[in-house]
Amino acid sequence: MTAEFTTRSAADVVAGLSIEQKAALTSGENFWETKAVGDVPSIMLTDGPHGVRKQTTGADHLGIGDSVPATCFPPAVALGATFDPQLLERVGIALGEEARAENVGVLLGPGINIKRSPLCGRNFEYLSEDPFVSGELGAALVRGLQSQGVGASLKHFAANNQEHDRLRVSSDVDERPLREIYLRGFERVVTAEQPWTVMCSYNRINGVYASENHWLLTEVLRDDWGFEGLVVSDWGAVNVRTHGLAAGLDLEMPATGGRSDAEIVAAVHAGDLDEAVLDVAAERIVSIVQKAVANARDDASYDSSAHHALAREVAGRGIVLLKNDNDLLPLPSAASLAVIGEFARTPRYQGAGSSLINPTQVDDALSSIRARHDNPDAVTFAPGFTLDGSEGAGLADEAVAAAAVADVAVIFAGLPAAEESEGFDREHIDLPAAQLELIDRVVAANSNTVVVLSNGGVVRLPFAPAVPAILEGWLLGQAGGSATADVLFGDVNPSGRLAETIPVRMQDTPAYLDFPGERGHVRYGEGIFVGYRWYDARETDVAFPFGHGLSYTTFAYADFAVTADAAGLTARVRVTNSGERAGREVVQLYIGLPESTVQRAPRELKGFAAVDLAAGESREVEIVVPREDLAYWDVRAHRFVVEGGEYAVSVGASSRDLRSNATAAVEGDEVLVPLNGESSIGELSADPVAGPMIQQAMSELMGTEAAAIASQDSIHKMMASFPIGRVANFGVGVDPESVQQLLDAANAQRQTPNA
Ligand code: BGC
Numbered sequence: 001m002t003a004e005f006t007t008r009s010a011a012d013v014v015a016g017l018s019i020e021q022k023a024a025l026t027s028g029e030n031f032w033e034t035k036a037v038g039d040v041p042s043i044m045l046t047d048g049p050h051g052v053r054k055q056t057t058g059a060d061h062l063g064i065g066d067s068v069p070a071t072c073f074p075p076a077v078a079l080g081a082t083f084d085p086q087l088l089e090r091v092g093i094a095l096g097e098e099a100r101a102e103n104v105g106v107l108l109g110p111g112i113n114i115k116r117s118p119l120c121g122r123n124f125e126y127l128s129e130d131p132f133v134s135g136e137l138g139a140a141l142v143r144g145l146q147s148q149g150v151g152a153s154l155k156h157f158a159a160n161n162q163e164h165d166r167l168r169v170s171s172d173v174d175e176r177p178l179r180e181i182y183l184r185g186f187e188r189v190v191t192a193e194q195p196w197t198v199m200c201s202y203n204r205i206n207g208v209y210a211s212e213n214h215w216l217l218t219e220v221l222r223d224d225w226g227f228e229g230l231v232v233s234d235w236g237a238v239n240v241r242t243h244g245l246a247a248g249l250d251l252e253m254p255a256t257g258g259r260s261d262a263e264i265v266a267a268v269h270a271g272d273l274d275e276a277v278l279d280v281a282a283e284r285i286v287s288i289v290q291k292a293v294a295n296a297r298d299d300a301s302y303d304s305s306a307h308h309a310l311a312r313e314v315a316g317r318g319i320v321l322l323k324n325d326n327d328l329l330p331l332p333s334a335a336s337l338a339v340i341g342e343f344a345r346t347p348r349y350q351g352a353g354s355s356l357i358n359p360t361q362v363d364d365a366l367s368s369i370r371a372r373h374d375n376p377d378a379v380t381f382a383p384g385f386t387l388d389g390s391e392g393a394g395l396a397d398e399a400v401a402a403a404a405v406a407d408v409a410v411i412f413a414g415l416p417a418a419e420e421s422e423g424f425d426r427e428h429i430d431l432p433a434a435q436l437e438l439i440d441r442v443v444a445a446n447s448n449t450v451v452v453l454s455n456g457g458v459v460r461l462p463f464a465p466a467v468p469a470i471l472e473g474w475l476l477g478q479a480g481g482s483a484t485a486d487v488l489f490g491d492v493n494p495s496g497r498l499a500e501t502i503p504v505r506m507q508d509t510p511a512y513l514d515f516p517g518e519r520g521h522v523r524y525g526e527g528i529f530v531g532y533r534w535y536d537a538r539e540t541d542v543a544f545p546f547g548h549g550l551s552y553t554t555f556a557y558a559d560f561a562v563t564a565d566a567a568g569l570t571a572r573v574r575v576t577n578s579g580e581r582a583g584r585e586v587v588q589l590y591i592g593l594p595e596s597t598v599q600r601a602p603r604e605l606k607g608f609a610a611v612d613l614a615a616g617e618s619r620e621v622e623i624v625v626p627r628e629d630l631a632y633w634d635v636r637a638h639r640f641v642v643e644g645g646e647y648a649v650s651v652g653a654s655s656r657d658l659r660s661n662a663t664a665a666v667e668g669d670e671v672l673v674p675l676n677g678e679s680s681i682g683e684l685s686a687d688p689v690a691g692p693m694i695q696q697a698m699s700e701l702m703g704t705e706a707a708a709i710a711s712q713d714s715i716h717k718m719m720a721s722f723p724i725g726r727v728a729n730f731g732v733g734v735d736p737e738s739v740q741q742l743l744d745a746a747n748a749q750r751q752t753p754n755a
Contacts, residue, residue, distance in 0.1 A: 005039050006294040010286040013039060014279055022282040023264040026245065028255040031059030031235075034289065043292040044102075045153065045197075045232070045253065049109020049125065049141075050075045050091075050350070050477065051357030052098045059254075061235040062423070063356030070098050071307040072357035074477035075350050076111060077456050078318030080127035080499035081474060081549070083586045083608055085140035087314055092144020094310055097302040099150040105292030106151035106197055106232075108354075112138035112185045115457075115500050116161035116530055117511040121425040124351040124456025124475050128499035129531030129546065131181055132605050132629075135188030142193040149295025151196025151288060154189055156234055158182055158216060159524075160201035164425045164516035167237070170204035173524040178205075179633035179640070181530050187225055196229045196288050200249060202237045209244075211237045217248030230284040235354075242267040250281040304360045308479055312363070315476035315483030320496040321550040322461075325468035328448055330490025330552055331408060336378040338402040339366055340442060341412030341435075341452075342387050348414050348454045349480045353422025359478035365412060365452070368485035380406065385434050387416060396438050404445040410488065411442055414454030414473075425516055429460050429506055439463045452484060458502045461543050472498075490552055495584035495610070497549040497654070501532050504543050510534035532655045533601030547588050547605070547654035553579030553615065555653065557587075560660035562649045568627040569606075569664055573651050574620050577613035584612045589623045590655060591630065592648045598632060603650060606630070623651075630666060636673045644668025672750055675743050677725025677736075684724055685716075690746035694724075697742055701733065 005013065014022060021037045029035040029042055032055065036042040047053040047061075050073045058065030073079075073091050082088065099107045111125045112134040120126075127134045142152040159171035159182045173182060189195060200210040200217060210216060211233050221227045230250040238244050238252045241260035252260055267273035321329070331337065344366040350357060370376040384399035385392070403409035413435045419426055430436070443449040443466050450469040453459065454476075464470060471494070473484055486492040503509050510526040510533075517523060529537050532546035556578040562571045571589050587610070590603035607623035630647070631640035644667050652658035675683075675690055684690040699707040709715065724743070728736045 005041070006290045010283040010290065013286045014282045017282065019265055019268055019275065019278070020261070022278050023261040024258075025282045025285050026250060026264065026278070027252040027260050031055075031254040034251065034285065040286055040289055041293060043105035043289050045106040045108060046104050047108045047354045048153065049107070049111050049355060050079070051359075052095065052102055052104060052107065053355070053357055054102045054104060061354045063353050067358045068102060069358050069360045070102075071304065071311055072350055072359040072478040073311050074315045074318050074480065075124050075355065075456065075475045076127045077124045078315060078474040078476050079141075080133060080137060081320050081472075081496040082314065082317040083133070083497045083499070084317060084610055085136055087317060088137050088140040089144040090310060091314055092141040093148055094302070094307050096145045096148025096150040097300070098307070099145070100148055100295070100297060100300040101302050103296060104150065105296070106153055106288070107145060108153045108155065108199065110138050110141045110152065111155050112189065113156055113160050114182055114185070114530060116524070117515040118429050118458045118500075118503065118506070118509060119426045119515060120161055120457065121163040121420060122351075122353070122422050123500075124420060125355055125422070129501065130499065130605055131184040131188075133499050134185035138185060138189045139192045142189055142195050146193065146196065149291070151229075151292060153197040153199045153232060154186060154195040155199035156201035157186060157198050157221070158201060158210060159205050160203050160210075162425055162516045162522065163423055165520065166423075167202045168204070168520055169517060170207050170521045171524065172206055172521050174527060175635050175638070176633045177524055177528045177530070180528055183220065190221065190225045190227050194228055196291060197232050198227065198229065199232050199234050200237060202234050209237070209239045211249050212239055212243040212247045214247040222248065230281075230288050242273050245281055246273060246277055250284045308361060311477045312479035312483045312486070315480045316486045316492040318474060318476060318496050319483065319487045319494055320472040320498055320548070321487070321494040322470040322472050322502075322544050322548070323464065323468065324550050324552075327552075328408070328469040329450060329471075329488065331410075331488050333372065333489055334374045334378070335407040337369065337373070337380070338399070338406035338409045338446070339369060339379055339381045339412070340384045340399045340403060340409060340438070342383040342385060343412035343414045343454050344369075344381065344410075345383065346387060347481050348417055348475060349477050350475050351420050351422070351456045352417060355422070362478050363481035365481040365484045368482040369410075369488065372485050372489050372491075384411065384438050385432070389416065389432055389434060392434055396434070396441065399438060400441045400445050403442045403449070406446065408448045408450065409442050409446045410450045410452060411439055412452045412454065413439060415456070415459065420456045426457055429458060431459050436462065439467065443467050450488070452488075458500055460505060461502060464543055472496075490581070493552045493581060493583040495549065495551060495586060497547050497586050498544055499546070501535055501542050501546045502544040503535070504541055508535070508540050508542070528599065529601060533604065536602045536655065542656075545654050545656040547586075547652075548657070549586070549654070551579075551583040551585070553577055553581050553583035555583070555585040555613070557651060557659035559620075560651050560662055562662040562664045564664040564666050566627070568630065569625040569647070569649065569666070571607070571623045571625070571649060571651060571662075572620055573660065574618060575611055575613065576618035577615055580615050582612070582614045584610055585653065586610050587621045587623065588652055588654065589625065590650045590652070590658065591625065593643060593645050594648055595645050596643055598643070600632070603648070603655065605655070631669075634671055637671045641671050642666065642669045675746055675750075677739065677743070678723050679743075680720060681722050681724055682720030684746075685720070687746070687750075689750045693742055693746050
């Protein structure tokens with residue numbers, strides 16, 4: 001049966017099914033499986049994203065019931081900070097191996113929503129505040145996963161950037177930010193990797209539920225981007241099932257006990273739903289089931305220790321060295337150390353909710369530090385605080401006393417698990433007061449203090465000026481403890497970069513006044529100015545900028561050159577490791593168009609490349625920016641358009657550590673917006689065809705002298721905003737017909753410029 005099933009065309013399989021059978025295919029059998037119908041077997045979909053959460057008992061989307069042991073790779077927050085697509089592809093491959101070993105057909109991830117506000121409770125599950133980073137890294141994860149014959153589910157589509165009221169809220173987003181920021185990463189992944197499935201989100205977009213949004217699920221996703229897979233609902237996201245089906249939502253999950261299938265059947269019989277629509281959805285489901293079945297292997301297994309080692313490697317790459325005054329790090333392996341903070345012993349390595357993985361093993365930093373130290377007895381430990389915030393002063397006093405007598409104090413601080421979860425947002429970005437106080441006291445007792453942070457969303461760092469060395473350790477997965485020791489002792493030279501800005505205070509953040517909305521709506525008032533685009537446009541100070549991350553060595557940049565051609569831009573720069581140990585630099589390319597006719601961020605990341613260099617080694621790095629990546633979304637033409645002009649191109653080690661600047665002249669795409677009575681005199685004058693025509697008409701009407709006066713700067717500016725159709729209202733001898741004639745002539749000539 002199976003061999004025949006997988007080789008038949010999906011249309012042929014579906015042609016043999018009744019309406020009831022086809023409808024049955026379009027919703028789950030239970031929480032995690034599709035229905036077996038006729039010749040079509042059932043397959044399993046399961047969370048995701050940074051491990052396989054295959055439940056053994058119970059079924060829930062909240063991470064409550066048990067699941068089989070699986071490698072807990074670093075959650076997306078740390079994956080994003082690696083800025084390393086090759087590494088993430090390897091993570092994808094490992095996830096695929098584990099999914100196959102568990103007979104899982106589709107793994108529910110990656111999540112690539114934009115981190116719009118630091119308060120989003122699920123930011124730990126997302127990659128970046130920047131769509132280029134989210135898109136590139138998301139694509140790498142999908143590529144790796146699907147290379148193993150396991151489908152990805154790119155989620156949550158779309159504009160799902162908060163947890164507050166997530167099942168109802170309407171994300172009210174203007175066309176430009178929607179396309180340029182919130183959809184662009186999805187577009188990259190879909191066009192580059194064809195994920196088997198896309199998961200529509202719970203929320204509404206501009207008033208319409210994602211799950212029944214024809215524009216989103218069909219016009220954008222399929223017609224514009226060419227998506228060939230199936231759309232699955234987020235668990236329980238369906239509003240009206242038949243509307244969803246007609247909009248392009250193929251598979252409803254989990255199961256409704258046959259209720260929604262019956263609604264579909266009734267709608268087809270009543271003539272309210274075209275059976276052809278049902279056929280298409282059923283065919284898409286059959287195609288994915290065929291792929292999953294064809295790739296399933298009864299004997300599939302994976303090497304859990306190799307995956308643990310990979311989790312450690314990735315975690316080491318995700319750690320960001322924020323600060324390292326006087327080269328306090330790496331730690332000498334003989335220094336006496338006061339390790340402080342409960343997180344050193346009891347690591348926080350993932351967030352709560354549907355992504356909660358049951359790890360195969362967990363490394364804690366304290367044991368790993370002791371194991372790596374020349375003399376484990378020289379490493380003291382004081383918890384300093386409790387995870388739930390109970391008890392206080394005694395633990396803190398003990399920790400400060402330990403810090404005072406050690407060569408170096410290393411404090412593990414972080415957010416309580418209860419503050420970060422799927423399902424609700426954070427209320428602030430502060431570490432617990434007891435921890436902040438402890439850090440102040442420890443650094444006062446020992447100026448050689450290192451702070452290691454565990455947090456899924458960014459936190460305020462009021463202690464940053466006083467503390468000489470800070471490692472941002474995010475949530476690092478099951479091998480985070482050993483990876484932290486690797487970085488502390490310099491076995492791994494840190495190369496992680498901030499994929500999101502660390503602000504000075506919440507009030508500075510882009511969505512501060514528009515998050516999480518009210519009365520069922522959240523207005524994306526900051527428009528395209530999300531993340532560093534906002535701070536840069538407003539020249540706001542930040543604690544640590546997007547793209548920032550130090551190394552134990554230093555890098556010098558030279559010979560930066562940019563060339564432009566029809567295919568886009570090519571930038572080249574020579575990077576030299578100017579320090580004393582091998583290291584990895586993430587070279588970042590930012591582009592702006594200062595003279596743009598539309599609002600723009602001062603600079604946007606358009607390319608990055610990592611380069612590994614031995615001490616003293618030097619290499620040329622090339623970054624290519626395809627022309628389409630220069631485009632902005634034109635709200636007149638409703639498409640991406642490359643604006644012509646002199647682009648400012650910068651290369652650097654972060655968005656605020658630009659080492660070299662260049663310019664590149666780029667020819668623009670032509671955008672022909674038809675001219676009509678609403679077109680202003682200014683717009684017409686600026687048009688290469690209509691401009692001279694208008695000039696001539698004015699000379700004829702007013703005489704050359706008066707026309708010359710009219711073209712004077714101030715008069716010209718005054719007249720520029722007049723819609724041409726209104727000129728006839730001023731009794732200056734211009735009638736509507738002659739205006740229309742001029743417009744017709746100009747439009748005709750613009751269509752066929754050489755005629
Ligand atoms: C989450 C999804 C998840 C699904 C299944 C939902 O609550 O939003 O990300 O894949 O549950 O657990």
